[in-house]
Amino acid sequence: MISVSVLASLRRSVAILGVGWLIILPAAAQQQPASEILEYKGSVAAAREAEVAPRLDGLLSKINFKAGQLVNKGDLLFEFAPKSSELSLALAQASLKQAEAQLRLAEVNFRNKQILRTRNVGSEMQFLEAAAQRDIAAAKADEARANAQLAEIALQQMKLHAPISGIISRAHINEGAYITKEARDQSRLATIVQLDPIHVVGKAPAAMYFQRGGGELKSLEQTAEQREFGLILPTGEKYPHKGRVVAGAYEFNPATQTTEVTVEFPNPDYLLRPGLDVTLQSSIRTK
Known part of the structure; x- marks a missing residue:
């Protein structure tokens, strides 16, 4: 820091020598404006879903799983009497x-x-x-x-195996039931949903859908690579993983003026389950 006496001495020297001096003192750094965070409501949905259905008439002899169990692709689920x-x-x-x-x-x-x-x-x-x-x-x-x-x-086909890996629902039929063609056409035996990764379907208002990027007005999907997506759980806590846009709707809902944006999140602990209401957050990705 330059003292008052030194400044006075410099001024006298400048006056004697007749030379003009410009002294530039450090200025405080300007803070960058915080990145705008967009928030809109979302609902958790399975990234993939498969139904296990009977293919032939037969007597169901054994069920090899429990409701809510994690099954792997190829696991034996149902056995029919093979005689x-x-x-x-x-x-x-x-x-x-x-x-x-x-x-x-x-x-x-x-x-x-x-x-x-x-x-x-x-x-x-x-x-x-x-x-x-x-x-x-x-x-x-x-x-x-x-x-x-x-x-x-x-x-x-008297043995039915899991077509995908995921969490399986309860069996919609009991052991000992005889499956007929009519039953095969009208019902399924169980449903498997893939939970990792998982999707969050957000309803983005029109005002949040259109974004300014590179001096041009672009859609949320077009600027998705420059944005990162987070989640706020119903408890108010932040979900620890970030997501990416994988799909968008082709139209707006005329009544609500919102459009669907699908964001995929890692879900290794199966914390997120289909049907859960959450809040999607979108902000410019920090480099």
Whole structure:
């Protein structure tokens, strides 16, 4: 800091020498304005959802999970009594063996007729008839093979596995129930929701949707890369993870003048659950 006596001495020196001096003293740094934080209501929704539904008629013999349990893709969930399907597969496999044996017999007969024809012993009609019988036997073998594969698939479908990883709902049916075609068309057995990551669907008002970026007026989706998204829980506490915009609606609600913005958040502890009302916060990302 420059004292008053030193300043006075400098002024006298300047007056004697006739030289102009400019003394620049440090100025206080100007504070940058705080980043604007936009807030709007949101609701938690599952990022992915899958239904477990019966594929065939059958007697439900076992349920291998409890409501709210975390299941992994491929886990066995439901088992149906397999006896009838096992018998159907056995019949289909027996029919396949018979058809393949008939095909081999038809091929032997065809080759014999072919040899006789080359030696001018057999007639042309006999040769053509043997060729047709061979083709018919081959078609029947293909049909029996397809039926055996269908029976094998039906047997596999007596066990239902988890199509995705997530939290499973309660079973909508009890052990011992017989599933019919009508029941299959009208109901599902259980629902699995993926909770990590999870989505928050926010309803952004028009005034908050349009943002100024790079001197131009842009939509919230267009400026999403420059913004970071946070959550305020119903308790008033901040959610510890940040999110990113993954989807937006193509229209505004005429009644509320809001549009949906979907933000994806990590949810490793499954703290967020579908249906929870939260507050979305959006601010310019700090570099």
